Amino acid sequence: MRERSRLPRGPIDMRSELEQAVERGDFALEYQPIIDLQSGAIAAVEALLRWRHPLLGTIPVGDYLPIAEESGLIVPIGQHVLDAACRQLRTWRLGFSRLPSLAVSVNISPHQLAAPGFVGEVAAVLDRSEVMAEWLTLELAPGSGMFPAAANGLADLGVRLALDDYGAGDTLRDLRRLPISAVKLHAEFVTAAAGPTEDGVFAEALLAIAQARGVVTMGKGVETRAQARRLANLGCNLAQGYLYSKPLGPEGIGTLLSRGVLSGGARAVG
Numbered sequence: 001m002r003e004r005s006r007l008p009r010g011p012i013d014m015r016s017e018l019e020q021a022v023e024r025g026d027f028a029l030e031y032q033p034i035i036d037l038q039s040g041a042i043a044a045v046e047a048l049l050r051w052r053h054p055l056l057g058t059i060p061v062g063d064y065l066p067i068a069e070e071s072g073l074i075v076p077i078g079q080h081v082l083d084a085a086c087r088q089l090r091t092w093r094l095g096f097s098r099l100p101s102l103a104v105s106v107n108i109s110p111h112q113l114a115a116p117g118f119v120g121e122v123a124a125v126l127d128r129s130e131v132m133a134e135w136l137t138l139e140l141a142p143g144s145g146m147f148p149a150a151a152n153g154l155a156d157l158g159v160r161l162a163l164d165d166y167g168a169g170d171t172l173r174d175l176r177r178l179p180i181s182a183v184k185l186h187a188e189f190v191t192a193a194a195g196p197t198e199d200g201v202f203a204e205a206l207l208a209i210a211q212a213r214g215v216v217t218m219g220k221g222v223e224t225r226a227q228a229r230r231l232a233n234l235g236c237n238l239a240q241g242y243l244y245s246k247p248l249g250p251e252g253i254g255t256l257l258s259r260g261v262l263s264g265g266a267r268a269v270g
Contacts, residue, residue: 015073017053018071018077022073026053029085033244037232042099045089046106047106074111075115086126104136105138119153122157133157134160139184143170143174165184165220167203175210181215183215184219186220203234216238217235224243
């Protein structure tokens with residue numbers, strides 16, 4: 001069932017609540033594993049923002065993200081996410097030295113790309129957290145191609161850039177304009193890929209375009225073994241979704257990392 005909005009109605013209340021949340025530090029992170037489709041190993045984790053309101057509980061991201069972007073509050077909120085995710089990655093890498101390729105993925109709004117000094121802020125976060133640039137992937141929303149200078153600056157740092165919701169909006173244009181390292185196929189196309197539909201053919205074409213450009217391909221929203229198997233057969237490298245794990249707190253992810261391999265990888269596609 002779709003989560004119902006519990007915030008007071010009206011953008012003025014929303015902005016006020018957000019401003020107070022930033023001051024109180026109400027934001028926390030959960031993480032969802034990203035799986036190598038061939039080995040079943042955890043290749044990375046995606047950091048997902050959670051707003052824990054002291055009275056209203058967890059607030060759905062769709063209730064506040066547009067206001068955060070319009071008000072500019074997405075910049076300090078995004079800075080918190082980046083800081084926390086990189087610190088947590090450092091902790092995991094120290095605790096699980098047998099996972100030398102473990103990376104973290106963080107969503108970035110076009111409003112953050114447009115903010116003055118954003119590339120320098122990312123560099124400072126990497127320095128403070130002692131995280132190598134190549135361990136960090138920034139997921140760009142459709143339309144991020146409007147900010148090629150910032151994207152190129154991030155790539156020059158060594159940060160990897162991934163196109164989120166690949167196949168939606170302007171992502172094909174963004175793939176052509178930006179120094180993209182990976183694409184995340186939109187969940188609708190992942191669902192369609194498992195069946196003989198027109199969207200399934202389109203999903204196959206989207207993956208072929210990305211592969212021709214030499215970028216890593218990933219399916220998001222993977223819920224069934226049939227979807228995972230089809231993605232692997234199409235040459236997709238990575239997958240993410242409830243087939244493998246729901247988003248978890250740091251301790252839950254630590255438990256998964258101690259296992260190393262999740263069911264649904266090579267076993268699902270073989």
